[in-house]
Amino acid sequence: MMNNFNLSGRRINALVLRHYYLIRGSIPRILEMAYWPTVQMVIWGFVTQFFIGHSSWLASAAGVLIGAVLLWDLLFRSQIGFSMCFLEEMWSRNLGHLFVSPLRPHEFIISMMVVSCLRGFFGLLPSWVLAFVFFEFSIFSYGLGIVAFFSCLMVMGWALGMIVVALVLRFGLGAESLAWVAIFAFAPISAVYYPVETLPAWLQIIAWCTPSAYVFEGMRSVLIDNNFRYDLLLGAILVNIIYLFAGIFVFSFSFLGARKQGKLLQTGE
Amino acid sequence: MRKFAIEVNSLIKNFGSTIAVDDISFNVEEGTITALLGGNGAGKTTIISMLMGLLIPTSGNIKILGKDIITDRYSILPKTNFSSPYVDLPNRLTVQENLNVYANLYSANDVKKQIASLSERLNIKSLLNRKTGQLSAGQKTRVALAKALINDPQLLFLDEPTASLDPDTADWIRSYLQEYAAQKKATILLASHHMGEVERLSNNVFMLQEGKIVDSGTPKELVKKYGRSNMEEVFLDVARGRQIDNIVEN
Numbered sequence: 001m002m003n004n005f006n007l008s009g010r011r012i013n014a015l016v017l018r019h020y021y022l023i024r025g026s027i028p029r030i031l032e033m034a035y036w037p038t039v040q041m042v043i044w045g046f047v048t049q050f051f052i053g054h055s056s057w058l059a060s061a062a063g064v065l066i067g068a069v070l071l072w073d074l075l076f077r078s079q080i081g082f083s084m085c086f087l088e089e090m091w092s093r094n095l096g097h098l099f100v101s102p103l104r105p106h107e108f109i110i111s112m113m114v115v116s117c118l119r120g121f122f123g124l125l126p127s128w129v130l131a132f133v134f135f136e137f138s139i140f141s142y143g144l145g146i147v148a149f150f151s152c153l154m155v156m157g158w159a160l161g162m163i164v165v166a167l168v169l170r171f172g173l174g175a176e177s178l179a180w181v182a183i184f185a186f187a188p189i190s191a192v193y194y195p196v197e198t199l200p201a202w203l204q205i206i207a208w209c210t211p212s213a214y215v216f217e218g219m220r221s222v223l224i225d226n227n228f229r230y231d232l233l234l235g236a237i238l239v240n241i242i243y244l245f246a247g248i249f250v251f252s253f254s255f256l257g258a259r260k261q262g263k264l265l266q267t268g269e
Numbered sequence: 270m271r272k273f274a275i276e277v278n279s280l281i282k283n284f285g286s287t288i289a290v291d292d293i294s295f296n297v298e299e300g301t302i303t304a305l306l307g308g309n310g311a312g313k314t315t316i317i318s319m320l321m322g323l324l325i326p327t328s329g330n331i332k333i334l335g336k337d338i339i340t341d342r343y344s345i346l347p348k349t350n351f352s353s354p355y356v357d358l359p360n361r362l363t364v365q366e367n368l369n370v371y372a373n374l375y376s377a378n379d380v381k382k383q384i385a386s387l388s389e390r391l392n393i394k395s396l397l398n399r400k401t402g403q404l405s406a407g408q409k410t411r412v413a414l415a416k417a418l419i420n421d422p423q424l425l426f427l428d429e430p431t432a433s434l435d436p437d438t439a440d441w442i443r444s445y446l447q448e449y450a451a452q453k454k455a456t457i458l459l460a461s462h463h464m465g466e467v468e469r470l471s472n473n474v475f476m477l478q479e480g481k482i483v484d485s486g487t488p489k490e491l492v493k494k495y496g497r498s499n500m501e502e503v504f505l506d507v508a509r510g511r512q513i514d515n516i517v518e519n
Contacts, residue, residue: 264323
């Protein structure tokens with residue numbers, strides 16, 4: 001039984017390699033990764049430039065909108081990167097081959113996390129560069145604390161990705177559009193562009209149940225007050241742990257259901 | 270003492286109220302080629318899925334290479350492999366890339382050497398740099414077989430290995446499988462409804478109907494038992510529910 005919990009770097013690497021081959025061989029996939037974050041950043045960069053001349057609040061914290069866009073895209077890329085790895089296997093009807101190989105489900109999850117990180121990094125890199133070139137904004141100039149907030153958003157994206165994958169396993173490819181839209185249910189309560197206190201009192205309670213609300217509050221605190229709030233980072237980590245366990249539980253439950261119903265061999269386009 | 274590569278005991282699989290596999294028991298000897306023979310929906314693919322641990326049985330026990338497939342699945346899987354025309358390799362990857370990925374998933378020794386050797390033996394050397402999705406059905410089958418042999422499996426599950434192939438390619442694949450089983454002393458379990466294939470390859474046949482094993486034996490034994498001239502006629506007798514007594518009397 002202990003064999004079930006083994007972890008093989010070689011198997012994880014094999015699956016990462018599979019997605020590297022896929023992306024390397026497809027220019028549309030490469031463009032798709034970077035296209036939306038770059039467009040978003042350019043739009044919000046110019047919006048920021050416009051408002052700097054019209055809003056004293058924004059003038060004192062010019063990077064707050066661009067920073068919010070870059071971090072929100074990181075969350076989105078993390079979730080979509082994770083979900084896309086799974087969808088690619090379903091589209092190519094490859095799940096059967098993968099799961100009769102010695103690949104463990106937890107190795108599969110880890111490889112999807114690695115691919116999601118790589119897709120997120122290379123997808124967001126052009127927007128980070130353009131933000132610096134056009135608007136002299138670098139999210140990294142705010143110190144290592146911002147990297148900690150980055151990590152929290154990545155983990156939240158993985159947790160949501162696992163739930164999306166579980167739903168696709170349960171309901172089939174009819175549910176694949178969830179991969180693109182699920183994250184936006186969190187946008188209003190994540191307080192991406194406005195403080196949590198802007199929300200009605202009852203919605204604030206829900207907002208504090210998302211790791212992203214802590215991250216975006218924390219980001220504003222760094223950018224506006226130049227104050228790194230460890231309490232917000234701790235809050236994001238604690239809520240993320242709950243999200244991660246919930247994601248793992250829902251995925252495992254759905255995977256077991258798929259093994260009982262024979263969906264791993266039959267699922268495809 | 271005979272050693273079994275597969276031991277199945279009282280295996281049942283229900284999907285809701287549908288009984289897909291109905292209380293079957295059978296053993297497959299090591300080093301033999303065994304066929305599961307039956308029409309569409311007879312339960313062949315369901316049985317193979319359960320033998321690989323991809324599908325969890327409703328009840329019953331399965332031992333593969335002496336170990337329980339539910340509790341010891343991950344110590345068994347490195348010694349087995351699988352090929353089916355209904356499960357694809359990623360079409361957008363080249364043949365070389367697909368084989369590279371699976372060689373690493375199965376922790377194959379010396380990946381380059383193994384791929385070179387397989388591509389030589391299966392005559393796919395010229396296909397290595399082509400996208401898998403651009404290959405013909407026959408080429409895809411040879412590539413799928415290369416993937417299935419990437420770890421030199423002791424036990425090979427093949428679901429309709431020559432479906433949709435022209436007679437020449439199908440004959441080539443069958444010859445290769447016979448050669449592989451003989452050389453490596455490997456066990457092969459194949460699901461098929463191609464009678465010529467079953468007759469030529471199999472040491473033993475389990476005939477399935479509606480999830481049950483209705484008969485078994487060597488192809489020669491079955492042909493003789495049903496008083497027919499070949500396995501195709503035996504298959505039709507079983508599929509149409511004709512009783513042996515009536516057949517032999519007539």
